[in-house]
Amino acid sequence: MKQFFKNIYKFWKKVYDSIQYHKQQHTLKEKLYVVIFESDTWSGKLFDIVLIGFIVASIALIILDSMHLFSSGWETFLRVLEWIITLFFTIEYILRVYCVPDKKKYIFSFYGIIDLLSTLPTYLGIFFTSANYLLLIRTFRLIRVFRVFRLFSFLSEGNLILQSLKESRKKIFVFFSFICLLALVIGTIMYVLEKDEPGTGFDNIPNSIYWTIVTMTTVGYGDITPTTSLGRFISACVMLIGYTIIAIPTGIVSVNIAKNVKGKTCKNCGRPQHDNDKSALYCKYCGKELDDNQYK
Amino acid sequence: MKQFFKNIYKFWKKVYDSIQYHKQQHTLKEKLYVVIFESDTWSGKLFDIVLIGFIVASIALIILDSMHLFSSGWETFLRVLEWIITLFFTIEYILRVYCVPDKKKYIFSFYGIIDLLSTLPTYLGIFFTSANYLLLIRTFRLIRVFRVFRLFSFLSEGNLILQSLKESRKKIFVFFSFICLLALVIGTIMYVLEKDEPGTGFDNIPNSIYWTIVTMTTVGYGDITPTTSLGRFISACVMLIGYTIIAIPTGIVSVNIAKNVKGKTCKNCGRPQHDNDKSALYCKYCGKELDDNQYK
């Protein structure tokens, strides 16, 4: 009951704050910045949702276009829709550049370049008619989808995964270097063994390396397969090697996830102990004794 | 020896209770409820087994039907069997609705709808003759198979797995959102690269996304495979990415299983022993003797 009133209070507090904010003597530039770049206010959240709507629509357009489902009658409708989306993105980009304090930093940032690239293809389409190059540029618009992740940021689950991957980064990079060197050696050996068999696909070393990675990762398309006895024996060895080393990234990430899962929280300093085996007796940050009732 | 007499006592206690229950002045409705919805009494358990028998028979019928094994002579026999099963399910459904206290809640519950849907297809078969739509409705009967899980409920192993999956639910959902966005971006890139190669199968973006998921999950059918050098290079990268992120759900579930495997809890210091082999006699943290009744 108490919780219920608290929530009602919180809700109206937010509405009130939002109204107060717009009443204050902010310049248009400042107001726009809050709406476009932040998502704490109601108007900021609304803008984010509209933006994601347009991103989803532009992706849907690219997908539908690739399926050749529509007769020429629909063609005009799709083209008009494309122009609407492009104009929205153009206006958004201009506003972003206008209201951001540090213009240079934004324009040359990752999202700044993506935002610019996602407006260009339709305009370029007037001058160039080669559809293929155009599509390539249009796919840049897809990367905008990662803006959606901003909405995930409040999820502690996403942070746990990202944190665990981040900490595993160096180990996984060393692991991949090793995999690539191994794929190079095995790929060359298989090329030597199988290159004279017609129709196996081991016709040059890059293809052989591609086959090695397909096999070691246990994907196994079957577009390239060995046919000689020795080739098949080596394949079986490669599979068993791949089967074992699949364990390494799993082990690395498991250990990091286990480490990041929170355990007791210290009453003295308030920090979680990241130790889910419940064997810690003292807070590792401030040295005070941990209470047994602090289990989460 | 003592244990043996205890078991004999328990057995006769159960028989006695079961007889006593049926002697009591329960209404037919109450008796039926216990038989149909509960599985503690002997009659309730018998009903469950008969029901599962009918479910297995109805599934066997669907499977046999799909195999076109039988000559037309058998056709009549199968049709009769189908009607027997349908009548049993119809009577069961009517009885369930009759004896359940809260009728509305049951009818619109998951199992209520499944129970109704599993009786309909044979009746609808009189009016409609299109075999395909009929089969689609008949597959709903399959979902009844999950009733078998009620018999598993006494297994603590099943609970451990379900508990671990439940706790990982949110993390795995975030993980899948990320996989889907990644598949969308990679799928579009591969479509642009491979769409002009004849016979590769990258003929539209949805197919390209399907290929990306087939590759990232290391399934690798080989119905769609890249043929260009750049396409193969990107494929190899996608495989290595998939190989790494396969570690994430494994890590998440492993950590949760490890957390849920609990042993005795020490009465003295309150800490769980995380040692499910039941051989520990003393608390490993404070040295006090552990009680045998402390199993969780």
Added chain:
Amino acid sequence: MKQFFKNIYKFWKKVYDSIQYHKQQHTLKEKLYVVIFESDTWSGKLFDIVLIGFIVASIALIILDSMHLFSSGWETFLRVLEWIITLFFTIEYILRVYCVPDKKKYIFSFYGIIDLLSTLPTYLGIFFTSANYLLLIRTFRLIRVFRVFRLFSFLSEGNLILQSLKESRKKIFVFFSFICLLALVIGTIMYVLEKDEPGTGFDNIPNSIYWTIVTMTTVGYGDITPTTSLGRFISACVMLIGYTIIAIPTGIVSVNIAKNVKGKTCKNCGRPQHDNDKSALYCKYCGKELDDNQYK
């Protein structure tokens, strides 16, 4: 240096014991039992090695036979070799039955039946000439290969793996029941969706279930693949489900292996603590304090 003399002493002690044993007034039956069934004495170990040699030879014979490598000249040689192996196995079987104390128990034990079955196929070959039935019986001889495991028994590594699998048995059984029910439901849905597409292979429900298992386990042969859009969408979902639940057995086994890896050993009672996180302070078997220098 001290260690070196110790080893020399041990070696001659063993030789001396072995000679003494054979000098003692044992009956032939007792001596044979030690040679055939045990592998502690030198003669017992020699017998084991000869036996494994014959098992490997008989397996090599079956494999070579299947490869049709040899011209008819070699045929006679192979047939003679087969008879030598069969006679050895027959004599071994008769001796085993003769010297074992509890004859009935041996004859109807797993290895007793395998030992008998591995002698029969050559004799039956005189009466029957159908090569196929014969080969089927001859494959029973392969199961003898598991006798090789007796040599592994001294490896604590093998025991750790077996112990971890044994403890996971019930959980993995529950897990497989769930997988099979899921494969049944998904298989039927895919059959309904894809059965009218020519050449996809979804021509009956058992094939559909086979496809589901091929997909969920991420094997992905590609002999049966979906072609409709809805079928491909459901396939992608099945892959992601399989990708997640691959984590469950890994998690179960990981937790059990972690538990069985030995930690400190108690000085008081000599038992290892099976607790490799080094957080245990007291022996869980006898309650005495553990010394910090007891790390292994």
Added chain:
Amino acid sequence: MKQFFKNIYKFWKKVYDSIQYHKQQHTLKEKLYVVIFESDTWSGKLFDIVLIGFIVASIALIILDSMHLFSSGWETFLRVLEWIITLFFTIEYILRVYCVPDKKKYIFSFYGIIDLLSTLPTYLGIFFTSANYLLLIRTFRLIRVFRVFRLFSFLSEGNLILQSLKESRKKIFVFFSFICLLALVIGTIMYVLEKDEPGTGFDNIPNSIYWTIVTMTTVGYGDITPTTSLGRFISACVMLIGYTIIAIPTGIVSVNIAKNVKGKTCKNCGRPQHDNDKSALYCKYCGKELDDNQYK
């Protein structure tokens, strides 16, 4: 700031040491040894980088050669490049033999043989013209790529992975022996069941064993697939077995990685903190402050 001056000091110390070293009265042999075999001095590091450059060039040459990209005009250029690389490797090998103190040990070491083998193919190419044998010898040059690992040695991440794999070695060997015996038995059973089906590929037992390993490791090429009902049923079982035992190496490696991830060790109670994020300030077991120099 203090750190900055410290780094400057360290830098100049290194330069000074390097100059001092070359000023000292070392024989040419000793100087060469430091340059070629060690990588602590500046000249040693430079030599390593040049060497790796030549190794990468020789690998690139083999790959380009296999792709048949070049017209005959380029042929001469490639041949000249090959001779330059070969001469460099020859001189390097002679210098290594000259300056190493224990010549015999180096010549018959793993890298000694590789170094010799990588110089031979071009010389042998003068006498032999069969390109295939030549390529086989040239692939030995690839193994030189593992010299690159010497540069990784300062990465503790690589050591963690290698250490974990090393400790798992015996367990993984036992595991593979078991897998191979299982593949032998299952392969023979599948051969008996499927050998009369035309076009399935189960035409001899080695191929059947190859199929079993392809299936158990979840690679699943699809070049050999069962077609009979019983064969498909057994395949499904093999997949589920493979799906379970994939957990074993993962579990083994995970446990070893978890064990090897060590943090600070408490000076007071001697217990390691198993907390590699370096944020712990106090021992979680006894509450005493941790020293910053306690990193392992």
